[in-house]
Amino acid sequence: MSYNLLKGKKGIIFGALDEKSIAWKVAMRAKEEGAEFVLTNAPLAMRMGEINKLAEACNAQVIPADATSVEDLENLFSKAQEILGGKLDFVLHSIGMSPNIRKGKTYGDLNYEWFQKTLDISALSFHKVMHVAEKQDAMNEWGSILALSYIAAQRVFPDYTDMSQAKAVLESIARNYGYRYGKLKNVRVNTISQSPTKTTAGTGVGGFDAFYEYADKMSPLGNASAEACADYCITMFSDLTRMVTMQNLMHDGGFSTMGISEDVVNMISK
Ligand SMILES: NC(=O)c1ccc[n+]([C@@H]2O[C@H](COP(=O)([O-])OP(=O)(O)OC[C@H]3O[C@@H](n4cnc5c(N)ncnc54)[C@H](O)[C@@H]3O)[C@@H](O)[C@H]2O)c1
Numbered sequence: 001m002s003y004n005l006l007k008g009k010k011g012i013i014f015g016a017l018d019e020k021s022i023a024w025k026v027a028m029r030a031k032e033e034g035a036e037f038v039l040t041n042a043p044l045a046m047r048m049g050e051i052n053k054l055a056e057a058c059n060a061q062v063i064p065a066d067a068t069s070v071e072d073l074e075n076l077f078s079k080a081q082e083i084l085g086g087k088l089d090f091v092l093h094s095i096g097m098s099p100n101i102r103k104g105k106t107y108g109d110l111n112y113e114w115f116q117k118t119l120d121i122s123a124l125s126f127h128k129v130m131h132v133a134e135k136q137d138a139m140n141e142w143g144s145i146l147a148l149s150y151i152a153a154q155r156v157f158p159d160y161t162d163m164s165q166a167k168a169v170l171e172s173i174a175r176n177y178g179y180r181y182g183k184l185k186n187v188r189v190n191t192i193s194q195s196p197t198k199t200t201a202g203t204g205v206g207g208f209d210a211f212y213e214y215a216d217k218m219s220p221l222g223n224a225s226a227e228a229c230a231d232y233c234i235t236m237f238s239d240l241t242r243m244v245t246m247q248n249l250m251h252d253g254g255f256s257t258m259g260i261s262e263d264v265v266n267m268i269s270k
Contacts, residue, residue, distance in 0.1 A: 007034035015094030023094035025230035067125035178246035188245035219253030
């Protein structure tokens with residue numbers, strides 16, 4: 001159902017790789033709610049993914065950008081404003097990648113060059129995105145910038161290895177840039193901490209099926225789906241959440257507040 005929550009709003013959506021991607025669902029919902037936006041992803045991912053299918057469905061243009069490259073981001077932000085005919089109201093950073101996780105490295109055996117890549121792609125890119133937006137004065141007053149995080153920023157999930165540190169840095173950047181952008185332009189900056197979700201990035205983490213199942217059994221509402229996450233992103237881009245900023249917002253069916261659930265007790269006592 002559409003509520004026209006984003007009517008007249010313009011934005012950039014990073015990170016739609018395929019139909020399972022959270023960013024894909026956000027783009028579809030944003031379109032339904034009346035937004036106009038540009039889609040972007042890393043050049044390599046665009047060749048592997050299906051972003052052009054999404055672009056067609058959303059009547060959106062695609063501009064490739066490696067989110068670790070300030071030059072690519074400068075090109076993206078200036079072209080996006082040209083295409084959309086004005087400044088932006090929302091940005092979704094839905095980007096995560098760890099070469100260490102991809103190559104199955106354990107926490108005690110991390111490759112430090114890859115660790116730095118993990119941080120650059122999954123966390124520092126968020127700072128770079130806002131830095132470029134600020135320099136180009138690309139955001140409208142009361143705009144909204146969001147990144148997606150995971151509870152491994154605060155709690156230990158051994159197989160999440162260096163992505164845990166990346167998410168902790170990401171959330172810290174949201175707080176610190178949130179202060180800066182709030183003072184500068186009343187722009188709000190938040191992270192949404194999402195339940196485990198069956199996407200390419202999610203299922204790449206070792207033991208994913210077990211912690212997906214565990215989180216589902218721990219949460220009174222069950223795991224939040226990618227579609228529900230998209231709904232939450234839309235509300236955060238809408239004018240209904242103008243005073244929410246510098247927050248890490250839990251979107252996890254209640255998981256983060258639980259100690260143990262009856263379902264998990266029953267599972268273990270079997
Ligand atoms: N799936 C989960 O369980 C889960 C849970 C919580 C948070 N998240 C977060 O949600 C976000 C989206 O992930 P997803 O689950 O939709 O998976 P996904 O694999 O569909 O999306 C990850 C995206 O990051 C992009 N990316 C990687 N390197 C890039 C670069 N250098 N420049 C630009 N883009 C780059 C990929 O191309 C891909 O589109 C990530 O931040 C992820 O950590 C996912």
